[in-house]
Amino acid sequence: MAQTNQYTKILLSKKTGMEVHSYSEGYGTAYDSKNKKENVVDSLGNITFESPHSISHIFKNRFILTSRESSYKTKSAIIDEKGNEFLPLDDQSFNTPWLSKKCIISSKGGKEAVYDYNGKQIIPFSDRIRFVAEDRFFVLQDKSWFLYDLEGKQISNREFKGDYHFENDKALIINEDSQSEVIGKNGETLHKFSKYIYDLTSYPFLITKNKTTGKYGLIDTEENILADEIYDDASPEYFGAKEYIYFRKKGKATVFSKKDKKLYPANFKYLTPLFNNLFSVYSDLLKKSGIVNLQGDRIVPQEYDFVQSFRISGKDFIYLKKGKEEKFLDKDLKDILEENTQIIAFYPEHLIIKKQDSYYRFSVLDKSVSVLKDIVFIKEQEPDFFNIFNLYSKPVVCRNKNNLYGIIDEKGKEVVPFIYDDIIVFENSENEIVVKKQDKYGVVNFQNEPLKDVIYDKYYWQKEVLKLEKDKKTDILYFTRFKNSGSRL
Template identity: 85%
Template sequence: MAQTNQYTKILLSKKTGMEVYSYSEGYGKIYDSKNKKESIVDSLGNITFESPHNISQIFKNRFILTVRQSDNKTKSTIIDEKGNQILPLDDQSFNTPWLSKKCIISSKEGKEAVYDYNGKEIISYSDRIRFVAEDRFLVLKDKSWFLYDLDGKQVSNREFKEDYHFENGKALIINEDHQSEIIGKGGQKLHQFSAQIYNLASYPYLITKNRTTGKYGLVDADENRLAEEIFDDAEPEYFGTKEYVYLRKKGKATVFKKKDRKLYPNNFKYLTPLFNDLFTVYSDKLKKSGVVNLNGETIVPQEYDFIQSFRISGKDFIYLKKGKEEKFLDKDLNNILEENTQIIAFYPDQLIIKKQEAYYKFSVTDQSVSPMKDIVSIKEQETNFFNILNLYSKPVVCRNTSNLYGVIDEKGKEIVPFIYDDIIAFENSENEIVVKKQDKYGVVNFQNEPLKDIIYDKYYWQKEVLKLDKDKKSDVLYFTRFKNSGNRL
């Protein structure tokens, strides 16, 4: 049966009688405070290795063992789950910036080398080594950087001045002629520019920066000038469909649309894309939002408290909220909600709505409704929950006709049973929920795994920690972040 790492850690702690303070990919770590030892535990609760020294998990059954010696110096090595050394114990440290499952960088005596997790040397000790792409290193030798692949093969004889980083298989460098150049993962020149390239995130459209004035402009990969270097700042669209580049001058944005390679001057400083060349704009003075098109024409006046785009059943919609008034506009900007209807939750295939004190599942394809039987109330979620990581609503906390609380998911399935006197779901992106029964509190998650027994008198939310009090003593539970992508929790 599938279960979260969080719950597995709790079950293993109960089974071993010691706190399992981390668990991932079939193995965890235990600290025995009595014997002052750290141990590796497998998914069945078996202790596979113990040591008086520090153990850090890299991934699955690979760990770093760090031994502190009598002179207070340390030596380190890579071990497997049984404590077998993959590399010799030495005065070295390890760099795992991406927690790579293929190789690791060892630093020793001011030099660095790359090993795989079976102990094979991939790149011998050099001045410095950097991960620069998922399958590339830059290696510093005699004050020059050289490009290597994951097999330790040098892929280019070309020398680089810096450890440039690759994005989508390309890196922006300053070449030997002090010009901006874009290279591929073989070190080959793809484009060279006379202008100074500032940012390639919108490739093949590139933000330039004038060396003299510091102003920004835009060119294509062939250095055809698309926007003169007259703007105070410029910003690519990093998320979503990435259709635009925003250039700003004197507090007003000009939008470059990639599809038609045209500039659209606008009267607003910041625009957030919706769909079909529509944008939300926010007034700091009014503290309200509206909608404009590419030409800056007002489509929805700046009088709404919240505006957000949602994609439901493969169709695009705009949600608008002003006080108690709510609208849900389709691609033709027609409101598909009946009057006095409230949207409770947004899911990839449907909405949950409230009308005349009753709750319904709402299909956006044919605007049909299906009553949610036995549900008398649903706790609403704050609109500030939605962002690039939380595209849809969490499962909802409901109260039934028996005055008991439970949680249902996006398909209306009960995922936390209706057996509680209250449930508190935090408005941030947390996976933990507090449950109440007979004036006592406990904690479960959205997978209905019991994380803390229902024995506590009070609870407090303190940033990354949930604090629970019982008999003037406190227990803590660290939150795991809840990333809602609209798929299975």
């Protein structure tokens, strides 16, 4: 298992005796509090460059060196790991567009230019420059914007009113005639519209907005009207299958199906897509959820505390929870769980379930089970953990028959050994885990890398920081976000 950047920072801090505050791709930066200097450190702990000035890591062996001349004036340079200047220290600042490894924007004297990381100028100094796609810039010259590529070539003579951003190689602009227009990545016209286009996300369906009434509607690229401009709000789907567009009027939703190009009025305020034209619906009044279809028919009563769709072993399922009652419905809305079965964790290929005080891995394909040996207790995940960023469960915290805690992954493999009196996993996307042993606390991660020794008396969770207290002194550890993808640790 590859060593994480998080743990490498800790090891390098111990080796160098300095605080290594960033590390990736073989290099990091460290601060020496004794001589008040910033340093570049490599993966072996060698100091390759030191400076009294600030050093920011961009990627691999490229850094920004910043010298503060006064409270209102700074100078900056682009350097490598040995301090060699590719763009010399000057009265300039830098913008790293989307942390690009190909180019950087330099601002100097009220003008902006684009350079590569070897110091070659790609686009000369202009009034303003904006990175608008993976391989496109808009450059402002004489109050007009022009389109450039990553090689510094102007790819269109057309003058634009603004620095429009591209999405899927298309941009929504206001053209010379004050019309809404969709252009391609070479600046060519794809579509012009007489209506004002509000949003391009659902292309080739386009959300319109009436400038007089402020109401929303929908058209296609041929300007056929698919929804009149009568709605108070319009929301495209940004994640998932992106099959629908949601309109609201007087607190009620109307769903547009991209597949059949039809509107489906609903008597509900909140709808969340599941699969096969099914939606979970939530009631503010009842504080409960149910399931309806695209036509608005109630498929499952609005009486459940939690409704969530999961894709397991390539098949779609819906999980419902009401008190201690749980259901796991297949595409035919048939419950595949036996009575008195509790789901503990959801993974891409199977579930972990509890039945009659024993824990099992459960196959949704053939309903076979395999017992998790020696496991007598598993800490449950709160249902509201799951969202578009947390599609599946984290590895689970377990207690074995020896009354010791550890963590296993979806395959039942031990990822944190069973040596602790307790383990605390945070209920969002954190990779940090508090462990307890003999009334002392420490921190590891899901890779079982020791981040803080088990020596602390107390711990506190405060937003993005984990605070640990010992002898009335506090150490802090910043959280890193844990990409919860089951087996991909």
